[in-house]
Amino acid sequence: MPRNTLQSRLFTPFVVRTSAVVLSTLLISFSTKAQQLGLEPTRAQHAMVVTIQHDASDAGLAVLKEGGNAVDAAVAVGFALAVTYPVAGNLGGGGFMLIRDKHGKTHFIDYREKAPAAASRDMYLDAKGNVIPKMSLAGYKASGVPGTVAGLSYAQKQYGKLTLAQDMAPAIRLATEGFVLSEQEAHLLESKDMSKFPSTAKIYQRSGDFYKAGETFKQPELAETLRRIAKDPTDFYKGAMAKQIAAVEKAGGGLITAEDLAGYQAKDRNPIKGRYRGYDIITAPPPSSGGIVLVEILNILSGFDLPKLGSDRSVAQVHYITEAFRRAYMDRGDYLGDPDFNQLPLKQMANMKYAAAWRSSIDPTKPTPSKELVRPSGFMPPPPQVTPRKESTQTTHFSIVDKDGNAVSNTYTLNSYFGSGVLIDGLGFVMNNEMDDFTSKVGVPNVYGLIQSAANGIEPGKRPLSAMTPTIVTTHGHWFRHGKLAYVMGTPGGSTIITTVANDVISAVDNGLNIQQVADAPRFHHQYLPDRLDLEKKFPVDVADQLRTMGYTVNRLAVADEKNPGVWGDSELIAVDPKTGELLGGHDSRRDFGKAAGY
Structure with a gap:
């Protein structure tokens, strides 16, 4: 998406606190960006x-x-x-x-x-x-x-x-x-x-x-x-x-x-429907967990101006995005199943006030350990006593x-x-x-x-x-x-x-990558449990190292063999x-x- 189309995007203002650790990483982007700039759709x-x-x-x-x-x-x-x-x-x-x-x-x-x-x-x-x-x-x-x-x-x-x-x-x-x-x-x-x-x-x-x-x-x-x-x-x-x-x-x-x-x-x-930066998101309802969790992730992130934090796959962006992943996946694990057999709290998960409450729990300087994560009160019904x-x-x-x-x-x-x-x-x-x-x-x-x-x-x-x-x-x-x-x-x-x-979505809408660059960008993932940040093998080593220094347990797939890309997904x-x-x-x-x- 051309940069000029992003200037009119809608987002909720949010004051982002920064520290020396984060400031030192704002300009770090993934090492393959120069190569990606030549990729055309x-x-x-x-x-x-x-x-x-x-x-x-x-x-x-x-x-x-x-x-x-x-x-x-x-x-x-x-x-x-x-x-x-x-x-x-x-x-x-x-x-x-x-x-x-x-x-x-x-x-x-x-x-x-x-x-x-x-x-x-x-x-x-x-x-x-x-x-x-x-x-x-x-x-x-x-x-x-x-x-x-x-x-x-x-x-x-x-x-x-x-x-x-x-x-x-x-x-x-x-x-x-x-x-x-x-x-x-x-x-x-x-x-x-x-x-x-x-x-x-x-x-x-x-x-x-x-x-x-x-x-x-x-x-x-x-x-x-x-x-x-x-x-x-x-x-x-x-x-x-x-x-x-x-x-x-x-x-x-x-x-x-x-x-x-x-x-x-x-x-x-x-379909599940949401909104992000002036775009409408149309996506999968249960029995897919994907759509509502995607909407919850984007709702949490809507209060951050991600491009001001750093470029695509910078340490600061990865940190905030990962913390949104962690919180939304906690809800996925506790609540979701086949809608024909269960009452699912979809409206509560998509509530922007709930997203704001989750957002306020993100520490800009370090990850929140999953075992210490506490769901904001007053929004969701009690989760099942046992987890899947x-x-x-x-x-x-x-x-x-x-x-x-x-x-x-x-x-x-x-x-x-x-x-x-x-x-x-x-x-x-x-x-x-x-x-x-x-x-x-x-x-x-x-x-x-x-x-x-x-x-x-x-x-x-x-x-x-x-x-x-x-x-x-x-x-x-x-x-x-x-x-x-x-x-x-x-x-x-x-x-x-x-x-x-x-x-x-973030790479295209927030960061202005063309659609081929979006498809090829290095991937990262966190799903609440296990409490581990997975990075695709092609993810830049310097960014991985700084995320580890911040306190993340980092798993860089197939890291022992630099000739093996170690991939997941296929956008x-x-x-x-x-x-x-x-x-x-x-x-x-x-x-x-x-x-x-x-x-």
Whole structure:
């Protein structure tokens, strides 16, 4: 965002106390900034698709050129990634699609997985009440009822312009004719977790004869499954395919039945909305924790003039942002779960007076230890007496804007790499291990280390709490007119999703980075517990050292090997030039096989 557009931003004045420690760091910026200044976004006049996999980007663009809208393109990308990015793209998982149409109307399609009817609170505990290692992560009992096919087909039927068959044609072609693997993509197929399941290893690893870069990967079973879905998506939930899925689950000791599949429905929910620096934030509601936690973070930070504290990724900015992360994640852990099963204090969490109370507790000179953090009184209901746990990183996000200004931000997942590892024989896709996102035992962290409350406990038909945060940012509108589209944002990354999206918003809106610089900026994360500041490996060493001196416990990922970037997340972003209306795409360069594609 050009600097002159920031001069009119709205923020609540707040007196920031500084010390010699902070003053000495105000001008320190991350060491790669000089390189970043040369990074330019992909530009397009009419439409833009940004995904982690170039064939999927092309699939979405092709549908747009055929006359489809942003939702048609999203459906095309969603099914294409199930072919070209099986690590996270999926038929056997679930996710969230945020839609904003050209008139400013918004929709949030929740196609998150659900617990099977036979699921129970203590299903992953042994006779002594201890969590059985890996049981919620691998194998047949790890899967929730998948929602992707229901969600994508619902979106197409309700909001698309073309037919489902037209939207799915690129994915069917990619599965039938194959696509050429890059070195990174071939390496992903060598997952040891898949090797434990012969049917899965046969499809993705040729039973040990691993694919190499430059080879064409064809998936005939998956191609036929996609043809059947294109003809009749209800077959996946109530027809022959549903029976096939249930039979595989039963044979392996899983819990998903034909009745579970028949009872699955995607839900059209109201997005969470907030405001920041004169922009409207449109984002994910529960069962995502992402949107409300994002809004709470930005509310806390709205009282600080961040650019005056220092440049993007300066010590001072990182300190204040981290302290906002810490406080919002404390609330995430105590209160959030499936809104169909719990009363959630969303209004209280979004209250600006509550944010101001949290803000006043931030010490400008040092971090607040999480064990000493005290929630401001008088705003929130009493938290549950017991506290919950964590979420997986293998998710994927894509962003789309069409020629009419319709926008889609979509994040979907299998949870871990290749989900549960279980392949549905004859249908050619793997199932999720999304049951690990529930609280297996209160107080025990999940695979992402998150502590969660009893509100996220396992119950039949319940959707697990997620950190996925598809987000759309617009200029602030008024009662008689809607604002203008500004950004489409999102990322994978498990518990780091929310902090990455927050940093992306801050880097663009506060710090004026272009959208490619935003996608590539070094990442940092704090989630209240464990009380640790995680820094991406590419984060500058001097800033990390000064944060440690301030009192943070700093974990700089893969620091022992300076040649290994040690990354998390994958921001796929779109910005709209406020002067020209040109679309600017930012593909995260951490993955070399994706792209921003536009025309």
